[in-house]
Amino acid sequence: MQKVLVIVGPTASGKSALAVRLARERGGEVISADSRQVYRGLDIGTGKITKRQMQGVRHHLLNVASPKKVFTAHDFVRLGRKAISDISARGKLPIVCGGTGFYIDALLGRVSLAETPRDERLRKQLTAQTAPELFAMLKKKDPTRALMMDTPSERNNKARLIRALEVAAHSPKRTRSFCAYDYDVEWIGIDWADGALKQRIHSRLLARMRAGMVAEVIRLHHRGLSWKRMEELGLEYRYISRYLRGMLTKKELHTVLAYEIWQYAKRQRTYWRRNKDICWQK
Numbered sequence: 001m002q003k004v005l006v007i008v009g010p011t012a013s014g015k016s017a018l019a020v021r022l023a024r025e026r027g028g029e030v031i032s033a034d035s036r037q038v039y040r041g042l043d044i045g046t047g048k049i050t051k052r053q054m055q056g057v058r059h060h061l062l063n064v065a066s067p068k069k070v071f072t073a074h075d076f077v078r079l080g081r082k083a084i085s086d087i088s089a090r091g092k093l094p095i096v097c098g099g100t101g102f103y104i105d106a107l108l109g110r111v112s113l114a115e116t117p118r119d120e121r122l123r124k125q126l127t128a129q130t131a132p133e134l135f136a137m138l139k140k141k142d143p144t145r146a147l148m149m150d151t152p153s154e155r156n157n158k159a160r161l162i163r164a165l166e167v168a169a170h171s172p173k174r175t176r177s178f179c180a181y182d183y184d185v186e187w188i189g190i191d192w193a194d195g196a197l198k199q200r201i202h203s204r205l206l207a208r209m210r211a212g213m214v215a216e217v218i219r220l221h222h223r224g225l226s227w228k229r230m231e232e233l234g235l236e237y238r239y240i241s242r243y244l245r246g247m248l249t250k251k252e253l254h255t256v257l258a259y260e261i262w263q264y265a266k267r268q269r270t271y272w273r274r275n276k277d278i279c280w281q282k
Contacts (some may be wrong), residue, residue, distance in 0.1 A: 001184040002088050006104060007097040008272050009190040010265035012200040018190055019097035023057040026095075027137055029087045031060045031080055033098025034234060035146055035151050038076070039067040044213045045236035047204065058107060059167045060087070067233065070159060073106045081109040084183070101271040102148035109182045111148070116167045126162045131232075134161035142168040145240070150282045189278040190270065201261050205254070209224045214240055235260055 005028065007019050019030045032038070036046045048062060060083040065071040066268040080096070082105075087094040096104060105111045126134060135155045137196045139146040145164050154160055192200065217230070230241035236257065243253040272278060 002084065002183070003093060004084060004108070004183040004188070005093060005186045005188065006108070007095065007188050007190065008099065008101070008104065008278065010197060010268040011047070011099055011189045011261060012197065012204050012265065013192060014200075015097050015099070016047075016053065017191055018188070019095050020049075020053065020055050020057050022188075023093070023095050024055065025075060026093050027091075028093035028095040029060065031083050031087075031094055032062050033076070033080070033096050033100050033104045035076075035100040035103060037062055037098075037152065038065045038071045038231075039063070040065070041216075041225075042067055042233070044208050044211050044216045044235070045240070047208070053063075067220065068229065070157065072160070073103055076103045077106050077113065096177070099268050100151055101268065102151075105148070105265070110186055119166050119170065122166055122169060123162055126165055127158075131156045131158050134158060134165065138164050138168065138231040141165060147267075147271055150265075150271065151234070156234055156238070158232075183272045185277070186279040187275065189272060189280040191280060191282055193282070197265060198255045198262055201265065202258055204230045205258055205261065208236075209254075214243070217241060217244065235264065 005022065005026070007015050007022070009015050022028065023030055032049075032209070034046065035046075036042050037048045038061055039042075039046075042048070049059065058104060061076070062080055065075070083095045096107065098104065103110070106113055112269070126137075129137070135146065135149075138149070138161060142164065149155060149160065149164060161200075188275060213236060217237060221227070221230070221244075222236075227241050227245065230237040239248065239253055239257050239260070241252065242248050248256065
């Protein structure tokens with residue numbers, strides 16, 4: 001089977017830098033597994049790696065979709081498997097690196113993507129609910145799938161949540177099923193003690209604010225990205241858009257973002273804790 005190296009961990013843990021170092025050591029190329037870094041123009045807010053930070057290592061699945069459109073797990077699996085084949089065909093090691101657990105598990109065959117048909121009657125009922133209400137329903141109907149979708153963009157994406165509830169209603173067992181790997185996977189996890197990770201999150205947030213994260217959101221909105229879509233994209237884009245609309249002060253923006261990013265990091269930890277194959281580094 002094709003060898004694949006996977007690097008996971010919470011946000012701000014240093015996954016990207018580790019992936020670049022190992023790619024240079026082992027002759028690899030990196031496949032980004034981040035649900036928001038696939039979008040063009042979402043650079044500072046997502047912590048997207050820069051050309052300089054890549055150090056000449058080729059990266060895949062960055063900037064492959066318009067932020068105005070929804071990029072799905074099916075899209076990621078299709079493009080991710082194509083990237084793995086391309087990298088391996090050139091004698092390189094595919095290195096999957098990112099924090100979106102569901103994308104990685106789907107790519108590697110750890111979870112199957114259901115082919116449940118549309119249920120228009122159910123969809124009509126669910127459409128009247130808000131995204132938080134839909135996510136709460138999913139946590140009751142299918143806790144495992146809810147955990148997989150617990151990312152900034154997924155938990156506020158009504159279309160994806162409605163689809164998940166539709167699948168849970170018609171094929172609940174399938175969404176929890178795991179299948180055999182298609183690849184020979186080596187898992188590496190990187191994490192820090194709580195205090196150290198909180199400090200890394202805080203320092204990175206300040207650095208991104210100084211780098212022009214607010215200006216990036218303004219630029220995206222001027223290019224036609226709606227406030228509604230900003231809300232769906234989550235975290236930095238949601239709260240900066242609220243700040244720009246006068247719903248938060250600058251001080252409140254920093255406080256709420258630091259808190260929400262830390263909560264997201266804890267959810268990422270919870271997601272990966274069930275994977276006993278991961279060799280953790282601290």
